[in-house]
Amino acid sequence: MSWELYYTSANRGLRPHSRGFCTVARTDGMPSAVVERLESLSSYQPIYPGGSALADRNPVAWSHWKIPVGSRNRSVLSRVAFVGSDYTGRPSKFAHHVLLEPAEQAQMGPAGMMLSEGVMRSTWEGEPTLLESRPLEGTATADPPIASDNRAWPARLAEAFREEPERPAYVIYEPQIDLLPMLNAAIQLLPLPARWQVTFSTYFTDLPAGLNCAWRCVVAGTPAAAAARGAMGFLIDLTANSHPAH
Amino acid sequence: MNGTDARRTCRMCRTELGSGRFRTDVEGQAWCEDCFGDLRAQQPADEDAPHFRCGICGAEHAAHELRDLAGQLTCESCVSRQSSPQNPESAKDSQAAADTNAAEEARQIVAGLKGQLPENLLSKVICPHCWLSFDPQEVLWVAQHAEMVGDPVLGPEAAARFLPSRFNAAGEALDGRDMPCQILACPRCHLTVPKALIETPPMFVSLIGAPASGKSHLLASMTWQLRRLLSERFSIVFNDADALSNLSIHRYEETLFVSGDADRLVSIRKTELQGELYDQIRLGQQIVSLPRPFLFTLRPQAKPAPKSSTNGNSTIADDPLRVMCLYDNAGEHFQPGMDSASAPGTQHMARSKALMFLFDPTQHPGFREHCRSFSADPQLYGSARTLRQETILTEAASRVRRYTGLSPQRKHDRPLLVVVSKADIWGKLLDATLETEPLLPDPAYPGTNLALVDVARMNKTSAAVRALLMKFTPELVAAAEDFCRTIIYIPASALGRGPELQEETGMLGIRPRDIRPKWAAAPILYFLAKWGGVLPATRPPARAAKPAVQSVR
Numbered sequence: 134m135s136w137e138l139y140y141t142s143a144n145r146g147l148r149p150h151s152r153g154f155c156t157v158a159r160t161d162g163m164p165s166a167v168v169e170r171l172e173s174l175s176s177y178q179p180i181y182p183g184g185s186a187l188a189d190r191n192p193v194a195w196s197h198w199k200i201p202v203g204s205r206n207r208s209v210l211s212r213v214a215f216v217g218s219d220y221t222g223r224p225s226k227f228a229h230h231v232l233l234e235p236a237e238q239a240q241m242g243p244a245g246m247m248l249s250e251g252v253m254r255s256t257w258e259g260e261p262t263l264l265e266s267r268p269l270e271g272t273a274t275a276d277p278p279i280a281s282d283n284r285a286w287p288a289r290l291a292e293a294f295r296e297e298p299e300r301p302a303y304v305i306y307e308p309q310i311d312l313l314p315m316l317n318a319a320i321q322l323l324p325l326p327a328r329w330q331v332t333f334s335t336y337f338t339d340l341p342a343g344l345n346c347a348w349r350c351v352v353a354g355t356p357a358a359a360a361a362r363g364a365m366g367f368l369i370d371l372t373a374n375s376h377p378a379h
Numbered sequence: 380m381n382g383t384d385a386r387r388t389c390r391m392c393r394t395e396l397g398s399g400r401f402r403t404d405v406e407g408q409a410w411c412e413d414c415f416g417d418l419r420a421q422q423p424a425d426e427d428a429p430h431f432r433c434g435i436c437g438a439e440h441a442a443h444e445l446r447d448l449a450g451q452l453t454c455e456s457c458v459s460r461q462s463s464p465q466n467p468e469s470a471k472d473s474q475a476a477a478d479t480n481a482a483e484e485a486r487q488i489v490a491g492l493k494g495q496l497p498e499n500l501l502s503k504v505i506c507p508h509c510w511l512s513f514d515p516q517e518v519l520w521v522a523q524h525a526e527m528v529g530d531p532v533l534g535p536e537a538a539a540r541f542l543p544s545r546f547n548a549a550g551e552a553l554d555g556r557d558m559p560c561q562i563l564a565c566p567r568c569h570l571t572v573p574k575a576l577i578e579t580p581p582m583f584v585s586l587i588g589a590p591a592s593g594k595s596h597l598l599a600s601m602t603w604q605l606r607r608l609l610s611e612r613f614s615i616v617f618n619d620a621d622a623l624s625n626l627s628i629h630r631y632e633e634t635l636f637v638s639g640d641a642d643r644l645v646s647i648r649k650t651e652l653q654g655e656l657y658d659q660i661r662l663g664q665q666i667v668s669l670p671r672p673f674l675f676t677l678r679p680q681a682k683p684a685p686k687s688s689t690n691g692n693s694t695i696a697d698d699p700l701r702v703m704c705l706y707d708n709a710g711e712h713f714q715p716g717m718d719s720a721s722a723p724g725t726q727h728m729a730r731s732k733a734l735m736f737l738f739d740p741t742q743h744p745g746f747r748e749h750c751r752s753f754s755a756d757p758q759l760y761g762s763a764r765t766l767r768q769e770t771i772l773t774e775a776a777s778r779v780r781r782y783t784g785l786s787p788q789r790k791h792d793r794p795l796l797v798v799v800s801k802a803d804i805w806g807k808l809l810d811a812t813l814e815t816e817p818l819l820p821d822p823a824y825p826g827t828n829l830a831l832v833d834v835a836r837m838n839k840t841s842a843a844v845r846a847l848l849m850k851f852t853p854e855l856v857a858a859a860e861d862f863c864r865t866i867i868y869i870p871a872s873a874l875g876r877g878p879e880l881q882e883e884t885g886m887l888g889i890r891p892r893d894i895r896p897k898w899a900a901a902p903i904l905y906f907l908a909k910w911g912g913v914l915p916a917t918r919p920p921a922r923a924a925k926p927a928v929q930s931v932r
Binding site: 142148149150151152153154155166169172173174175176177178182183184185188191217218219220221222223224225325338339340341342343365366372 | 401407515525534535536590591611634644645646648649651652653654655659661666667668670709710711714715716717719722758761766770878880881883885886887888
C-alpha cells in the first residue's frame with residue numbers, strides 16, 4: 134500500500150509541539166526516515182510574491198522522484214504549490230507526497246497517474262491526523278488539450294531519454310504553462326518498462342541530494358534557467374519559440 | 380573525481396570514455412582525444428561541425444581554430460594576447476620582475492614547507508556550514524574546469540573538490556585539467572569556505588525564536604542598518620564575506636528597503652526548512668541539510684585624528700579584519716524534537732559567541748491582550764497566533780548543553796541577548812525612548828560623526844524591559860536566567876510600524892516607504908561593543924554590589 138504525507142504551514146502539526154511548516158497528516162506506520170525524506174522534498178520558491186496580483190500564476194511543482202527505502206528505490210509522486218496565506222498571514226505552500234508500492238505503478242506512468250482523479254490533493258483542511266493506507270489506481274482521463282505549439286517537443290524529449298537516459302533534459306518555460314500534460318504525452322511515447330524510470334519536476338529549482346531528475350522544467354528568468362543554459366544537457370527552450378536548441 | 384565520466388561516450392566513435400581524457404563541445408557532447416584530433420584536422424570545418432569554448436575567454440570556435448595550451452583549449456586571440464607583448468622593452472622588464480617574484484615566492488614556499496604555518500593562517504579553521512574544526516592544510520579546493528564535475532558529498536553535478544598537489548606561482552591550486560582554482564571547501568561537508576575564514580576566526584551569532592516571531596525581518600533590518608551605521612558612525616565597513624552565500628539576505632533587504640514601488644505592500648516570505656537557505660549534502664548514506672550561513676566582514680577604516688593627536692592626520696586602521704556569521708533558521712528548527720542527525724541546523728548555537736533570543740510579545744496571550752487595549756495592529760488579532768515561547772528557549776538551552784557537554788549544574792558562559800521584537804506595538808509600555816539609536820558622539824573625535832555605543836543607556840533600557848517581562852511573562856525571564864550567566868534585554872522594531880492586512884488575500888504586508896527600523900541593529904552593536912571588542916562603548920557606572928545573576932536589570 135502507498136504512503137502519503139501532507140506538509141504545509143499550520144498552527145498545529147502532527148508531531149507534538151510542531152507548528153509552522155510541518156507535516157499535518159501522514160499514513161500511519163510510515164518510518165521516520167521516510168517522513169524526513171519526504172518533508173525534505175517539500176521546498177517551494179514562489180515566482181510571484183504572495184499578495185501580488187500574479188500570485189495565483191505561481192507554477193505547481195509536479196515531480197516524480199525515486200528515493201531509496203531500505204534496499205529498493207521507490208517512486209514518489211509529489212505536488213508542491215503556493216496556497217495563499219497561512220495562519221500568520223504569510224504566504225504558504227502545500228505539499229502532497231505519495232510513495233508508491235511497485236504494484237501500484239500504473240502503466241500510464243507517473244505523470245498520467247498524477248493527472249488521474251483523486252491521486253494528488255491540492256489542499257488540506259482539518260486537524261492533524263494519521264491516515265489509513267488507501268489503494269491508488271491510475272485511471273485514464275481525457276487527455277488535457279495541448280496547444281499546437283507544444284505538440285512537437287514531447288516527442289523530442291522522449292527521444293532524448295531513449296537515447297541517453299542518464300543525461301538530464303531541461304525545458305525552459307513561462308510559468309503560466311502547465312507542463313504536466315506535455316510530460317505525460319512524452320512518457321506515453323516511451324516503452325512501458327521505461328515510463329517509471331523517468332524522474333522529472335515541472336518546477337525544478339535545485340537537485341535534492343542523492344536524487345536524480347531526468348526532465349527538469351525550469352522557469353525562464355530564474356537562476357535555474359541560467360544554470361540550465363550552461364549545463365551539459367538536452368535543452369528545449371519554449372520561451373524562444375523554437376524547439377530543441379541543440 | 381569525475382562522477383559522470385563512467386557513463387559518458389564519445390559522440391563520434393561511441394567509445395565509453397571512462398576516466399580517460401576527453402573534450403566537451405558547446406552542446407555538452409563528449410569527444411575522445413582521437414576523434415577530437417580528427418575534427419581539428421578538418422579545415423575548413425563543416426558548416427554544422429560542433430563548436431568548442433575557449434578555456435580563457437569562453438568564445439565558441441570550431442575545433443581547428445583552437446590550440447591546446449597546457450591541456451586547455453585556447454583561441455588564437457587569447458594565445459596572441461598572452462604571448463605577444465606590445466613593447467619589447469617593457470616586456471623584458473616585466474619578465475625580469477616576474478622571474479624575481481617567482482624566485483622569491485619559491486623561497487617562501489620552500490621555507491614554509493619546513494617551518495610553522497604562515498602567520499596569517501589560523502591553526503584551526505571552523506567551517507561555517509557543518510562547524511567542523513580542521514587544520515588549514517586539510518582545506519579542499521574547488522575544481523574550475525567545466526569537465527571536473529562530480530563530488531561524493533555534493534553529488535554528480537557539483538564541481539569536484541580535491542586536495543591539491545600542484546599550484547601555480549600565484550599560489551592557486553591546479554585542478555586535474557590544469558585550471559587555476561581559487562575557491563576553498565570544507566574537508567567534511569565540501570561546501571565553500573571563504574578565504575577570510577582561513578585567516579580570521581568567525582564570530583558566530585545565533586538567532587533563536589519561534590515561528591513568525593520576526594527573525595527574518597529583524598535580520599534584514601539589522602544587516603541593512605549595520606551596513607550604514609558601522610560605516611558612518613564607526614568607520615568600519617560591514618560587507619559580505621561571500622555574496623553568493625548572502626544572496627537570501629540581499630533579497631530580504633531589497634524587498635524591504637530597495638523596492639521598486641515603495642507604495643506596494645511587501646513582506647519577506649516565511650522561512651522554509653528546505654530550499655535556498657539550506658545545502659543538502661550526503662555523508663555516507665545519510666542526507667544532511669545544513670543552513671546557509673550569512674557571512675560578513677568588518678573591516679576597520681582609517682579614522683580622523685583623535686582629539687589628543689597633534690598632527691591632525693588620520694589614524695591608520697590597524698585593527699584586524701573580523702568576520703561575523705549569522706544564520707536565519709526557520710523557527711520550526713527550534714521546536715522540541717526537530718534536532719536530528721539529518722537536520723543538525725541549530726548546532727551553530729554551540730559555537731556562538733552570543734545567542735540572540737527573539738521574543739515576540741504578540742504571540743504571548745497576556746501581553747497580546749494588554750496591547751489590544753491601545754493598538755489595532757493586525758498581529759494582535761486572530762486566535763491562532765499564541766505560543767509558549769519559553770519552551771523554545773528551554774529547548775535551545777538543552778541543545779546547547781547537549782552540544783557543549785555543559786553540566787546541568789552550570790550556566791552557559793556566553794551572553795544571551797533577549798530581543799523583544801515588535802516594539803512599535805508595545806514600546807509605549809516602556810519608560811524609555813527608542814526614537815534615537817543607542818549611540819553617543821565619540822568624545823575622542825569631536826566634530827566628526829564618529830560614535831560610541833551607549834551601553835549605559837542600553838543597560839538602563841534592559842532593566843526596564845526585564846521589569847515589563849517579569850510582569851507579563853516571568854516564565855520567560857526565569858528560563859533565560861536559568862540558562863545563561865549574562866543576559867541583556869533589548870527592545871527592537873524591525874519595521875518601525877505594524878503591517879497592514881491585505882483584505883483580499885488575508886496576507887500581512889508593509890509599504891517600504893513606511894519602514895523606519897528602531898533599534899534593529901542595537902543587539903549587534905551591543906555585542907560588538909561589549910564582547911566583540913570591535914566597537915567603542917560608554918563606560919558603565921561603577922556598581923555598588925554584584926547581583927546574583929548578571930542580567931542587566
